[in-house]
Amino acid sequence: MTTILQISDTHIVAPGGLVxxxxxxxxxxxxxxxxxGAIRHQIGVLDAVLVSGDLSDDGSAQSYDHFKTLITPLEVPLHVIPGNHDARAPMRAAFADQIPGAGPINWDHRTGEICLIGLDTLVEGQKHGTLTVETLTFLRDAxxxxDGAPVLLALHHPPFSCGIRFMDDIGLTNQQDFADAVGGYAGELRIVCGHIHAMMIHTVAGQVAVSAPSPNSTFAYDRxxxxxxxxxxxxxxxxxHRWDGGFQSIRIGPNDGAGPFPFKID
Structure with missing residues (x-):
């Protein structure tokens, strides 16, 4: 079994700041x-943490340092991709041990039984996302x-329309190019993304795509x-996200409420 925790849209700023x-x-x-940390005994071993964009709200070096301090207690290997609020240069400097030295922040890693792929959709200075020719080539090569292994594929901007107009206006511009690139993969493939601060499940080129919620805010599903x-x-x-002969994706809420209470059996 391989287990990946996905956190998205943390929007961290320098200490003391508010978004x-x-x-x-x-x-x-x-x-x-x-x-x-409190439920690790319940959910089992975490093989990696994936952060699917907008680690920072302002792209500052201070925000990435603050993010790293906040995430460190998990003590799990960390993989990050940029969102539309991120900035490549300070992000690359903060994660120099894992991010390529130039160009789009694309990567692929074997984590347990899973091939984990991260794609860069950032268009610096803009809110929408685009997969460049270089990134699409990287995706196809990855x-x-x-080679048919189970793939967990991450990008920030959803490769589908979510129905929230102001978010779709700043969505991924070349969704069909992405669909064309992933549609023929012979193995199991789960697509994960962020950006829309809500969990949605969609089908893209015959593959399941899941968007992640945000720890700090949401957008109303208002069409x-x-x-x-x-x-x-x-x-x-x-x-x-768990792989155990198939993919399973589970939402973990920010609190667990009171309980557990036994069921009353008459």
């Missing part, structure tokens, strides 16, 4: 990390290297054309 003057994203991540643009302060946890 949008309201969100204490560091406190939210700190509490989520503590929650994961799938060849995977009206004139839906308000903004976030809600609802904290929504993270995802756990």
């Amino acid at each position: 949008a003057g309201r969100l204490d994203t560091a406190d939210a991540l700190d509490r989520l990390v503590a929650r994961i 799938l060849v290297r995977a 009206r054309p004139d839906a308000p643009v903004g976030f809600h302060t609802q904290e929504d946890g993270c995802l756990l």
